[in-house]
Amino acid sequence: MKKNNKNSLNIFPKSGSEPAKVYKRICSELAMDGNVHLDLGSFSTTIMNSYADKLILEQIGKNFIDYGEYGQTKKIHDRIITILSRLLNVPNFKSIQGTSTLGSSEAIHLALLAHKWNWRKRQQSLNLSIAKPNIVYSSNAHVCWDKFALYFDVEPRKITVSSLHSYPLEEILENIDENTICVGAIAGNTYTGDIDPIEELNSKISEINIKNNWDVGIHVDAAISGFVLPFLKSPKPQWDFRLSLVRSINLSGHKFGLVYPGIGWLIFRDAFFLPKDLIFSSHYLVKPIETFTLNYSKGASMILAQYFSILEHGISGYKKIIKDCSKTAQTIREKLRQSDCFEVIDQGILPIVVFKLKSNVSIDLYEFQLHLKAKNWMLPVYEIPGNFEPEKLMRIVIKENFNPIMASLLCDDLIGVCQNLNNHRL
Numbered sequence: 001m002k003k004n005n006k007n008s009l010n011i012f013p014k015s016g017s018e019p020a021k022v023y024k025r026i027c028s029e030l031a032m033d034g035n036v037h038l039d040l041g042s043f044s045t046t047i048m049n050s051y052a053d054k055l056i057l058e059q060i061g062k063n064f065i066d067y068g069e070y071g072q073t074k075k076i077h078d079r080i081i082t083i084l085s086r087l088l089n090v091p092n093f094k095s096i097q098g099t100s101t102l103g104s105s106e107a108i109h110l111a112l113l114a115h116k117w118n119w120r121k122r123q124q125s126l127n128l129s130i131a132k133p134n135i136v137y138s139s140n141a142h143v144c145w146d147k148f149a150l151y152f153d154v155e156p157r158k159i160t161v162s163s164l165h166s167y168p169l170e171e172i173l174e175n176i177d178e179n180t181i182c183v184g185a186i187a188g189n190t191y192t193g194d195i196d197p198i199e200e201l202n203s204k205i206s207e208i209n210i211k212n213n214w215d216v217g218i219h220v221d222a223a224i225s226g227f228v229l230p231f232l233k234s235p236k237p238q239w240d241f242r243l244s245l246v247r248s249i250n251l252s253g254h255k256f257g258l259v260y261p262g263i264g265w266l267i268f269r270d271a272f273f274l275p276k277d278l279i280f281s282s283h284y285l286v287k288p289i290e291t292f293t294l295n296y297s298k299g300a301s302m303i304l305a306q307y308f309s310i311l312e313h314g315i316s317g318y319k320k321i322i323k324d325c326s327k328t329a330q331t332i333r334e335k336l337r338q339s340d341c342f343e344v345i346d347q348g349i350l351p352i353v354v355f356k357l358k359s360n361v362s363i364d365l366y367e368f369q370l371h372l373k374a375k376n377w378m379l380p381v382y383e384i385p386g387n388f389e390p391e392k393l394m395r396i397v398i399k400e401n402f403n404p405i406m407a408s409l410l411c412d413d414l415i416g417v418c419q420n421l422n423n424h425r426l
């Protein structure tokens with residue numbers, strides 16, 4: 001923070017400037033950034049219909065929290081909660097509960113707080129001792145799970161995965177005890193897109209609960225797949241509220257929900273699972289406002305943009321987009337497999353291609369990444385945290401606007417750059 005404190009750019013200007021000049025100046029600086037549409041590792045939506053843009057811009061000054069002034073926006077918000085609850089198959093349509101958030105991280109933190117409260121209330125009601133609570137999840141969970149444990153003082157029982165696609169089911173089960181607030185399951189992990197065996201987890205935890213008179217539930221992190229799995233044609237594993245112990249699910253509107261960054265959703269199985277004492281009622285504005293969020297103020301635009309996407313596409317539209325993205329992903333996988341350079345890692349469920357360099361290729365993935373960057377493609381390089389030989393992987397997220405022509409250009413560059421670099425090494 002202190003490094004550049006003498007640089008004039010870091011000083012609040014004494015006087016202002018013409019808006020047009022300010023705009024130009026900021027834009028010229030931002031031209032140094034990468035092109036968002038070529039940021040292929042990111043799950044975030046980068047383009048919406050121009051009418052969505054118009055709606056967002058027109059509503060941009062609206063603070064969502066002011067329900068008194070913007071009651072209709074709140075009604076639309078609640079309508080989205082109902083729509084998503086139905087999409088995720090809540091058992092009781094008359095007892096719906098959920099909230100919009102800034103993204104899946106906030107949704108996960110809020111969900112896990114509710115689980116923590118419910119665990120404590122149960123311990124108290126049964127006159128059981130209140131020890132430090134814990135949460136059990138696998139090491140390929142997103143970092144926001146670790147953040148929750150640290151910020152909200154819960155012991156993270158993070159079970160290390162032992163290979164790229166393994167799920168440590170037995171160890172997860174062994175680590176559950178009377179102080180477990182819930183088990184975290186991931187429907188589409190950040191690294192490989194794998195979906196945890198949630199159905200099996202559900203039945204095994206049910207047995208453990210019955211045997212011990214515990215009440216451990218499951219939170220499903222569907223940040224990536226929440227807007228994909230319901231629209232997939234192929235048979236898919238059970239993962240949503242149809243499973244009896246799934247008590248909360250988060251999904252990212254700004255990923256395959258087809259909305260720009262800044263929107264996530266938390267849906268509860270039943271209103272019963274959100275403890276009343278976590279809902280704050282404040283009366284600063286026109287009328288009392290009930291909130292269950294980490295932040296107070298937030299823009300209403302992305303909530304309205306989510307409603308736009310839902311109405312614009314409908315179920316058939318989401319199905320078509322996911323089908324097209326999955327088809328493009330499959331074409332990329334096939335081209336990469338045919339080359340001598342790459343090994344495809346993902347299991348082909350979500351529209352995400354994860355791959356690594358074959359062992360016969362004598363280049364480093366970071367170097368490969370730099371050469372791709374020179375061609376404007378941005379692809380992440382990462383390793384999966386686990387107790388196995390670290391492997392560097394790359395990911396391509398196929399989004400709505402990444403058409404087959406772009407995919408073909410990308411494959412030509414991936415293969416061309418790899419072969420060129422490799423030939424120079426030999």
Ligand SMILES: Cc1ncc(COP(=O)(O)O)c(C=O)c1O
Binds near residue numbers: 104
């Ligand atoms: C599986 C998973 N969970 C949670 C998150 C956090 O989501 P957000 O960026 O919406 O906070 C991500 C982000 O990519 C993710 O991949």
